[in-house]
Amino acid sequence: MGTLEGMSIDEPGEDCGAVTPRPLRRDAERNRQRILCAASEVLAERGLDATLDDVAHKAGVGVGTVYRRFPGKEALIGALFDDRLSSLVAIGERALAEPDPWTGLVSYLEAAAELLTADRALRQILMFTAFGRDQAARARAQLQPVVTRLVSRAQDAGCVRADLRATDVPFAVFMLAAAADYARPVRPATWRRYLALLLDSLPPARSATTPLPEPPLSPAEMQSAMQCGPVYLR
């Protein structure tokens, strides 16, 4: 899980950041990462009902170690959320850096959906988990201005309908993630079909139809999706 490896490990030299109360010992940090990776994988496989024992086993550590690094299950999931949130913010900022407003918005939707699509745990976390007041606040505080700017910039350029709002964007991403959740085991890219559909509804006055890039699921694939799809039932 490349995303996790590269994050939040202070390089040996740059410890002058000084915000973190104390950098973890090398091995502790390594285990922290292992735990996050394992959590991500296990949760992706078995959903949020996965046990911390499973996570610990996958990470190759004892349960106690998980509890040493995270106050509890919810906190561990919260850490995952925080990490992914940073990625989303980065995605948003890259999208804002895009000179063309339309391309910017589209690339945000695409990259955000791609991120969610690649990680089921993240979809569940973003879509279904109630978090503590502060985490939710942080998420909003970081993402909202970026997304707001993306939308209003596109509206000012006349390429997006005037009644679209910034809060519609996460909904679009959730909806795409829901589609992805369903189709992924059969044909992972299916969600792009619905992104295209969605984009078709965005221009103030649509002129030409975009041909849908992905074929629909065949009835057989559809059935197969229903059988091996995400299991939340215990």
Add this chain to the structure above:
Amino acid sequence: MGTLEGMSIDEPGEDCGAVTPRPLRRDAERNRQRILCAASEVLAERGLDATLDDVAHKAGVGVGTVYRRFPGKEALIGALFDDRLSSLVAIGERALAEPDPWTGLVSYLEAAAELLTADRALRQILMFTAFGRDQAARARAQLQPVVTRLVSRAQDAGCVRADLRATDVPFAVFMLAAAADYARPVRPATWRRYLALLLDSLPPARSATTPLPEPPLSPAEMQSAMQCGPVYLR
């Protein structure tokens, strides 16, 4: 739950009937219905994590009775699924009865999404639960022809783009359900906003933009949704 009430109850004497293993005794069938109703209500409120004791209590019977009527929790949920599936088929047939093809398709999407929106467990079931081979097959067998007809009829009438497929329809419903799952505790009708958006992308060449019928969530409502939203985390 009207659908449940109306199920045909075989008279005690005519057990010589062909396929059905044996018609239930009058009181047994009454209990079966009570259990399904109770399950429907309890699961709609609390989702799939509701306990069978809760269901039994709500139904006014003992747990043992639930197990006498259904092999287990999954089977009970499966029966609910079947019931809802019938509702969906009925919805589809009503939509087909609609003379105008476009109105027919739209009313199907609307009614199907409405059904999912009112029942949390149903959303979870449809979106996340893997069912047995036969149930999935039955679902497909019953729904697919109806939906296929709805789509092709609309395409023949020239009011829907040619590259839309029947399997896109359940995806649309799932996506709307995902939106509903998220926004429901704050503003339950929000999903209609996204149905409108979606419909805007369906015509072969869109002429006028449909004004979105529901306002978007305010940032504050958005945050509140994140806090009290569907909790799958135990």
Add this chain to the structure above:
Amino acid sequence: MGTLEGMSIDEPGEDCGAVTPRPLRRDAERNRQRILCAASEVLAERGLDATLDDVAHKAGVGVGTVYRRFPGKEALIGALFDDRLSSLVAIGERALAEPDPWTGLVSYLEAAAELLTADRALRQILMFTAFGRDQAARARAQLQPVVTRLVSRAQDAGCVRADLRATDVPFAVFMLAAAADYARPVRPATWRRYLALLLDSLPPARSATTPLPEPPLSPAEMQSAMQCGPVYLR
């Protein structure tokens, strides 16, 4: 454990009492008694730290059964407390029935200490566990008037010093129980030695010589002690 066997089982005929919501099924009540007995024994042996699994094992039932009958560990111990409390009240009433005031007070102290002495769990419960407000209140409400009467009656008869208070009595019992706790494995009756010593300090002759230096706890303080006292229950 004879005391437990005879208690709180409604005789088949006398169900007109009607206070209890519903009499337990025969087997359920039998198991309830088994659990209480086992709890009493196990707690007596291993102290309040004994696990409910131990209790269940001793009772020959599964843990779930224990939890079906009692909401949790504390509730189980509370039930034990309630049972013993009834015994104490009965002891107090027998003591009041005694015509001679001095004999009455002495027999209460003796019988109460005997009760505590025979059951270590009870000693711990009475001495160390903080219970819910209502249980403590019930204990006080039932015992206090009886004990108050025992003391004042003896004082009126001139056989007990005037500065003794009703709240001194439970303290005496606790102190004897502490002695019993210690000496029991070696010589179980040792506490009687200290009861005799204590009784020697009660006649009024002594109060002239040494007035008691600290005021006794008021009934309200006593109750407050029962509520915030040392909690050894985990």
Add this chain to the structure above:
Amino acid sequence: MGTLEGMSIDEPGEDCGAVTPRPLRRDAERNRQRILCAASEVLAERGLDATLDDVAHKAGVGVGTVYRRFPGKEALIGALFDDRLSSLVAIGERALAEPDPWTGLVSYLEAAAELLTADRALRQILMFTAFGRDQAARARAQLQPVVTRLVSRAQDAGCVRADLRATDVPFAVFMLAAAADYARPVRPATWRRYLALLLDSLPPARSATTPLPEPPLSPAEMQSAMQCGPVYLR
């Protein structure tokens, strides 16, 4: 904790000493003292359930250091016990130095009870914890002669009943500690009331009326009680 501070620290160089395995390095000894102090405070507050992590934190050292200095939790508590034992012996010796035999005995009882009263863990230790054979032996070896002398001296002076024994004294202290444990959160000095009561039963005049019914524990029995007594230490 004055007693702890004053312990003799062998100089680094003179490790050729006889019995002591090896004098600790200066800093090691300092840590040992810090740990004992911290343990004393933490245990006094929270009782024996306090964790070693708490102790280590309070002492400003790592848990590992605690384990380097003491084999385990029980050993640490044992060391505390030893320390308190020294205090008791000192108290006893001060009491013996008292010219008046009665005052001597009373001041021992008072000071000993005061010591126990101030430290919850100590109460638990003295009253409930079974210690290793050697610790109990040491306790007896050190305390018994002092207490025996205190008692017999008072008896010789004619101010204490003849049937009192040395082993009655620790029982008196335990009983007072039990009272203290109970009343402490409400009115900490309450135990003095019961000390006064107890003292009232000691003069020889009393023994004429009621000969004590049970023999006292012999010193050997006392020791045996200390070893097999109720164990609350986990």
Add this chain to the structure above:
DNA sequence: GATGAATGAGTATTCATTCAT
């Protein structure tokens, strides 16, 4: 047939103790 009592594997979490850094 109905009931609800009994079961016990499973879950999150804690803490004394060990061991790598």
Add this chain to the structure above:
DNA sequence: GATGAATGAATACTCATTCAT
């Protein structure tokens, strides 16, 4: 020697499922 990271057995409690009444 000191540190604190890692360990995992233990504990209270839940709930789907079975079975005696």
